[in-house]
Amino acid sequence: MTSFTSSPAATALANLDPGTTGMAYVPPARARALFRKGTVASTAGWSTGFAQANLIAVPSDWAYDVLLFAQRNPRACPVLDVTDAGSPRTELAPGADLRTDLPAYRVWRDGELIDEPTEVRRLWRPDLVAFLIGCSFTFDGALRQVGIPPRHVEEGRNISMYVTNRQCRPAERLKGPLVVTMRPVPSDLVATAVRVTAGMPTLHGAPVHVGDPSGLGIKDLDRPDFGTAVTIRDGEVPVFWACGTTPQAAVMASRPPFALTHAPGHMLVTDVPDAVYRYD
């Protein structure tokens, strides 16, 4: 991947309605600098117009398992970049340090969550391979533009994420359930939400499920497995998109000896304009 011009993002930003939060206008490099210095926040609503990414880093002898798992489950795990072993650099954000520039991390040993630090410099082993995976926060700006302001951004919360009863297609030693995000959408805008997000297949694309949480095995929308619950208003339908937290569910189910991930909702803010990933 070569360098990207910022003009598509600049255009997108110029078209934003004024209801956007202040975080929307923070440039990606500035957002990362804040996180590097210790700011801890969900990146939902930050740096609108730029792609965000999930992180999972594993020892190199597990790298093929993760890459194949992603290839076999592309709705949940659209791979945007893979680092060379040991390198904390990604082409998605050339100035970023993956060890420090996300707001919060999770540390996993044998599938158990053992820590949630704000930087992982000392844990970044020379054999770690990091995968940057597309994030649906990226299309929240596009949804806002078509009249579907994401409720979690409106309410200043992390998004709601749920572990479903759908199993991913396994790959080598990796298996686990599909994780989804949920956004409440007015009934008359569900088709619009489908159309807009279908045009971004490498950012999870169209919803995997619309309405009826029980069809995904979700018992109570008010009790998400990751993130926070949001208000669902009368006339709104819960719409579910595949989520890049799915690899963390696979870590829990498959127990690799070591893994580092972002904390759910606390993403890498990249320098790549989201227009780069649009096919519509």
Added chain:
Amino acid sequence: MTSFTSSPAATALANLDPGTTGMAYVPPARARALFRKGTVASTAGWSTGFAQANLIAVPSDWAYDVLLFAQRNPRACPVLDVTDAGSPRTELAPGADLRTDLPAYRVWRDGELIDEPTEVRRLWRPDLVAFLIGCSFTFDGALRQVGIPPRHVEEGRNISMYVTNRQCRPAERLKGPLVVTMRPVPSDLVATAVRVTAGMPTLHGAPVHVGDPSGLGIKDLDRPDFGTAVTIRDGEVPVFWACGTTPQAAVMASRPPFALTHAPGHMLVTDVPDAVYRYD
């Protein structure tokens, strides 16, 4: 991937203009049976409405290199499926045997082409991992529908493929140049060709280059590196798409100890309707 209904493909077939060759109406399973019994032919123009795929199989200790190379060069190497080690089965065509059902294969040792057999049963090692990669033959039907009948199909030839002066992004031990296919397109239909193929990003997507072969380091369009030359008429522009033969060029440049591939232009005809891969 689950089973596919054939209705989108059936619709596409019903809409085909009558200029299509007889091969266009051969169902995929019948095409594969013919190839299994010894028919050797370029699959260009065969089984219109169904996706075709490039094949590269390598020992499992090279599988990560290939998968990462594909992830880093998605225009040339859009991965549609990866087999488990030793298995000759793919979800793209549940009844197919990858060892026999392509019209022709290439056998590579240390980066040297040593044979071009019509089946590879005895060469299919227990540690072989096969990658099925999208093929631009798949969108030839869509181009025909918008008034751009592919010249190589009209002339009953294999397509023209060229090794370019553009280097792919390396991955582990794999490196090599981008290979492209070329289709002559009337000047007033170039934009249409771009639009139609851009909607199929996992089948190489939009052209990588339009006109001026020297810009890709191609000295003579009449002397392709793979396949056969086709006629370019007055008022037509050569249009270049990334090609799934690129992994073979990487094999030549990177010299893995062993690899099996399809022979250029002699693809796996899958059971997957091409509509499955359309985003437009």
